[in-house]
Amino acid sequence: MEIREKIIEKTLLLVALSSIMILGLITFFIFKEGLPLIWKIGPGAFILGARWVPSQGSFGILPMIFSSFWVTVGSLILGIPLGLACAIFLCEWTPPSVGMVLRPAIQLLAAIPSVIYGFWGLIVLVPLVRNYLGGPGLSILSGSTILGFMILPTIISISEDSLNALPPSYKQGALALGATYWQTIWRVLIPAARSGIVTSIILGMGRAIGETMAMIMILGNAVKMPTSFLDSARTLTTNIGIEMGYASGDHRQALFATGVVLFLIIMFLNSLAIFLSRRRAR
Amino acid sequence: MPFRTRYLTQGIAKVLIWIAALSTIAVMILILFQILGQGLPVLHLRFFLDSPKEMGREGGIFPTIIGTLALTAVAIFFATPLGVGTALFLREYTKEGQTRSIIRFGTDCLAGVPSIIFGLFGFVFFVIYLNMGWSILSGGLTLAAMILPTIISTAEEAIKAIPYSYREVSYSLGGTKWQTLTHAVLPNALPGIFTGIILSVGRSIGETAAVILTAGSSLVMPTSLFSPIRTMSVHFYILAREGISMEMAYGTGAALILLVLLINTVANGLLNRYIRRRT
Numbered sequence: 001m002e003i004r005e006k007i008i009e010k011t012l013l014l015v016a017l018s019s020i021m022i023l024g025l026i027t028f029f030i031f032k033e034g035l036p037l038i039w040k041i042g043p044g045a046f047i048l049g050a051r052w053v054p055s056q057g058s059f060g061i062l063p064m065i066f067s068s069f070w071v072t073v074g075s076l077i078l079g080i081p082l083g084l085a086c087a088i089f090l091c092e093w094t095p096p097s098v099g100m101v102l103r104p105a106i107q108l109l110a111a112i113p114s115v116i117y118g119f120w121g122l123i124v125l126v127p128l129v130r131n132y133l134g135g136p137g138l139s140i141l142s143g144s145t146i147l148g149f150m151i152l153p154t155i156i157s158i159s160e161d162s163l164n165a166l167p168p169s170y171k172q173g174a175l176a177l178g179a180t181y182w183q184t185i186w187r188v189l190i191p192a193a194r195s196g197i198v199t200s201i202i203l204g205m206g207r208a209i210g211e212t213m214a215m216i217m218i219l220g221n222a223v224k225m226p227t228s229f230l231d232s233a234r235t236l237t238t239n240i241g242i243e244m245g246y247a248s249g250d251h252r253q254a255l256f257a258t259g260v261v262l263f264l265i266i267m268f269l270n271s272l273a274i275f276l277s278r279r280r281a282r
Numbered sequence: 283m284p285f286r287t288r289y290l291t292q293g294i295a296k297v298l299i300w301i302a303a304l305s306t307i308a309v310m311i312l313i314l315f316q317i318l319g320q321g322l323p324v325l326h327l328r329f330f331l332d333s334p335k336e337m338g339r340e341g342g343i344f345p346t347i348i349g350t351l352a353l354t355a356v357a358i359f360f361a362t363p364l365g366v367g368t369a370l371f372l373r374e375y376t377k378e379g380q381t382r383s384i385i386r387f388g389t390d391c392l393a394g395v396p397s398i399i400f401g402l403f404g405f406v407f408f409v410i411y412l413n414m415g416w417s418i419l420s421g422g423l424t425l426a427a428m429i430l431p432t433i434i435s436t437a438e439e440a441i442k443a444i445p446y447s448y449r450e451v452s453y454s455l456g457g458t459k460w461q462t463l464t465h466a467v468l469p470n471a472l473p474g475i476f477t478g479i480i481l482s483v484g485r486s487i488g489e490t491a492a493v494i495l496t497a498g499s500s501l502v503m504p505t506s507l508f509s510p511i512r513t514m515s516v517h518f519y520i521l522a523r524e525g526i527s528m529e530m531a532y533g534t535g536a537a538l539i540l541l542v543l544l545i546n547t548v549a550n551g552l553l554n555r556y557i558r559r560r561t
Contacts, residue, residue, distance in 0.1 A: 008460050009375055015367030019434070020388030022427045026395065026403040033406055085302030093299060102303055104550070105310040111542045112313065113488025115519045116535055120313050122522070149309055182292035203394065210396025212491040217523060237398045241491055244405070259402045263395075270394040274387060 030263055034256035046257060052223045052239075054247070059254040061261065063225050067140070067233035068209055068262075070226055071219070074144025075151055075208045080201060082148065083155030084190075087197075090156070091163045092185055110153035118217030121146040126218060135230030138220030143233070146214055151204035158203065162196020163189060195276050202273040206266055212237040236262045314539065321536025329533055334501055338517065339527045343534055345503045349418070349511030352504060353497060354486040356422025357429055358479055364426075365433025366468075366475060372434075373441045374463060393431035400428050401495035409496055416510040421497025428492060429482035436481065440474020441467060473556040480549040484542055490515045514538055 038046050041059060049060020086106065090099060121142055130137025170192055174184040190197065220232030221242055234242075240255050240262075247255055332342030368385065376382045404424030414420045444467050452462040468475075490513075498510030499520060512520075514534055521531035 005459055012367050012371040012375060013381070015364055016371035016385050017388075018364045019368065019392050019430055020384060022430070023388050023392055023395075025407060026399065026427075029403055029406045029411070030399065033402075082302050082306065085299045086306055089299050089303040093296065098303065101307055104546075105307045107546060107550070108310055108314075108543070109306070111484050111488070111546050113490065113515050113518075113538055113542070115488075115490050115515050115522070116313070116317060116538060119518070119522050119531070119535060120316055124312070124316060149306075152306065180288050180292045182295045183288065186295070206394045206396075210394075210398065212396065212398040213519060217519075237396060237491075240398050240402065244402070244495055256402060256406075259399055263399055266394060266396060266399070267391065270391045273394070274390050 027263070030256060030259050033253060034258075034260035037250060037253035037257045038260065040250075046254075047261065050225065054243070054251040054254065057250060059250075059257070061236065061239070061258055063223055064234055064236045064239050064258065065261070067219070067226050068235040068237070070140050070229070071143050071147060071215065071233065071235055072205055072208045074140060074229065075147035076201065076205060078145060078148030079151045079155055079204055079208075083152050083200070083204070084159060084197065086152065086156045087159035087163060088185055088190075090160050092181075092189075106153050106156055109149060114150065114211060114214040115217070117146050117150055118214035121214065121218040129230070133230055135228075136220055136232050138218060138232050139230045140219065140226055140233050141229040143215055143219045144229075146218055147208045147211060150211060150214065151207050154204045154207055155200045158200030159193070159197045162193040162200075165196070166192050195279065199273045199276045202269050202276070206269040206273070209235075209262070209269075210237060210266060212241045216241050236265075317532065317535045317539055321532035321534075321539075324529055324533030325536055330537070333503070334517075334530075337526055338501070338521050338530055343514065343517060343530075343537065345501060346512050346514045346517040346534070349497070349504060350487055350513040350515075352418045352507075353421050353425060353493065353511065353513055354483055356418055356507070357425035357486050358482065360423060360426035361429050361433050361482065362475075362479060365430055365478070366437045368430075368434045369437035369441055370463060370468075373438055374459075374467070389431045389434050392427070393435075395428075397428065397489055397492040398495075400424055401492035403427075404492060404496035415508060416496065416498030416500070417508045418497060418504060418511055419507045421493050421511070421513075424492050424496045425486050425489060428489065429485055432482050432485065433475075433478045436478025437471070437475045440471035440478075443474065444470050473552055477549050477552050477556070480545055480552070484545040484549075487513070487538070487541060487545070488515055489513075490519050494519070514541075 037059065046059060046061060047065070048062050049058065050062045051058040051060045052063065086102065090102065125142045125145060126137040129135070129139055129142050133141070166189060170188055171184055174188040179187070215235055216238045219234065219238060221234045221238055222232040223234050226233045236258050239258050243251070244255055329342045330347065331344050333344050335341035368389070372382060372385060401424070404420055408414050408420035408423050409416055448466045448470065449462050452466040457465065493513050494516050497513065499512045499516050500510040501512055504511045515538060518531060518534040518538060521527055521534060
């Protein structure tokens, strides 16, 4: 009996290590495929190079890094205020009737496949941008607007959890001192839930940087330095998504190398979010 | 701040927050309205049961439905034991400490890895290195890695919610730890675990980037686990992006949305019943 229990415990430990092993395998294989090319052309030339012409062997991903950056910033400009407002609405101001619609709506926002967002952006948003603001319509502006909505569920759910986790005495104390309801929320509750809200924003950022399919459909995929929000762009993820289908040799390795850069950015954001939420838990 | 201004600020804030909440709902409704409005008229029984003709310009989406089901089944088959096992270990076999914090780091990080990275990984590891080719198995295993964090976290919540007294009763009857877990804890945590599985099914159905790189995009009816397939999401993507047929794209999109709606409703229903029974 004793031995059997021991065996079970060890087996479960092995099973529990599966996710860290998968993470290790992912890291190993992405780096194994991508690093040789980075060494071959030099990390500086790869990351700071502005020309991406696989047929001529020039692989510079600076335009993609910039595009990813601006698309993500754009999505946060929309996603943070909207997400925070919805979180406040849900835990402080919800009339039950509206909450009953908003909550499933947010769940559905999280469940809708990203290709559907991409398609909707292409059909509805892109023509709007093209007709009213000019440019090709397939642009950073359209992409970040869609992304802003795609990251909403992440921002809302984690911010809401951290607002709900505050001791009720915070709110009671502030109200008892004569603060208005809004002052309580803005000056007491939000600062107190700060680290959770920041975590939610970091995770939302990770989601925005990592989104692929919707962005392939909306951004227009031109390889160039973006100069305005109405420019077409190609991000790190879409670069991989578009060309992976037919790439071979150095070209394929360059796509994996793009993956290495993306993976490092994501792991940095993940670690930051994990560090923040562990500090909060303590 | 004077009395007046304070309430004015509060009023403005309240209006803005209402606008934010309502516009979120509005966007949701706009998306549903657009896709379902254009897509529902395409959905006839034949659309679901016919094979696509001329790259998907005519006919139906039957092979892609089979592909989606097969891929999802493989993913769930591999991810569920791993996920539930991990949750059991984290909840019942460890205290706060090194091991636990490493495992948690692994699951938290995995949850944040973008699907295109899973796609790249699945492509070199399953498709090329393990020589499985573009196939249901490669795609399913890649998806399994993707949904693992969801299954772990929901299973953990479910196990956490089982009152300690259940375990005490089992121990007092002379049950071993494993008997306690399999007879007292897991059966009661089943609805919660099931909710996690259903949510993962939803995610698998909607996934495109990782699937296109690991399971391929062949429209041929699959015959074994090693056949390449095209899922509904991939089919939708190809129809829309290559401009093959807007009508068929809307139809496939509407079918996807209906499926996701159904899955969410079932998951919510289960969760609500579960919460009601627990409290």
